[in-house]
Amino acid sequence: MIKIMMLVNRKDCVSREEFRRNYEEVHAPLASRHLTHLARYVRNYVTDQYREGLECDCVTEFWFDHPGRWAEARDELLPAAMLELFARDEETFMDRDSMRVLVVEESETAPGDLLGNSR
Numbered sequence: 001m002i003k004i005m006m007l008v009n010r011k012d013c014v015s016r017e018e019f020r021r022n023y024e025e026v027h028a029p030l031a032s033r034h035l036t037h038l039a040r041y042v043r044n045y046v047t048d049q050y051r052e053g054l055e056c057d058c059v060t061e062f063w064f065d066h067p068g069r070w071a072e073a074r075d076e077l078l079p080a081a082m083l084e085l086f087a088r089d090e091e092t093f094m095d096r097d098s099m100r101v102l103v104v105e106e107s108e109t110a111p112g113d114l115l116g117n118s119r
Contacts, residue, residue, distance in 0.1 A: 001039070004062040007100040009055065014093045019057055020045055022093040030089060034082055039063040055098070 010019035023043060032041055040063035046054055090096055 001106050002064045002066065003104050003106050004064075005102040005104055006060040006062075007056045007102075008058045008060055009095040009098045010057045011093060011095050016045075016057065019093055023058065027086075027089050027093075031086065034086075035062070037064070039065045 010016065014022070028041070028043065032038075035041060040061065042061040042063070044059040044061070046056055046058065087096070
């Protein structure tokens with residue numbers, strides 16, 4: 001499974017509440033309507049308790065079933081006009097200049113296996 005993770009910050013003039021509301025009520029529905037090739041689309045909001053030292057308001061995850069799907073989505077499924085639409089919406093509440101993108105391969109361990117137990 002290939003996953004794209006984006007470290008996303010809000011604009012200075014946007015509160016955390018406004019950022020989350022805009023992301024969940026406007027941007028995520030827009031993206032989910034057009035990013036039909038995704039296996040999952042997840043937004044992880046950093047809580048106040050754990051903000052210290054972090055320069056990130058949200059970690060967004062785009063999950064793809066296989067590596068070729070990411071390349072296909074990037075090169076074929078998303079026309080330039082669609083990317084421009086996403087960028088215009090992001091510009092209203094995200095600090096796009098500080099956005100960071102990571103392409104990762106996930107490796108998961110079942111909780112019982114963490115203790116050396118088998119199920």
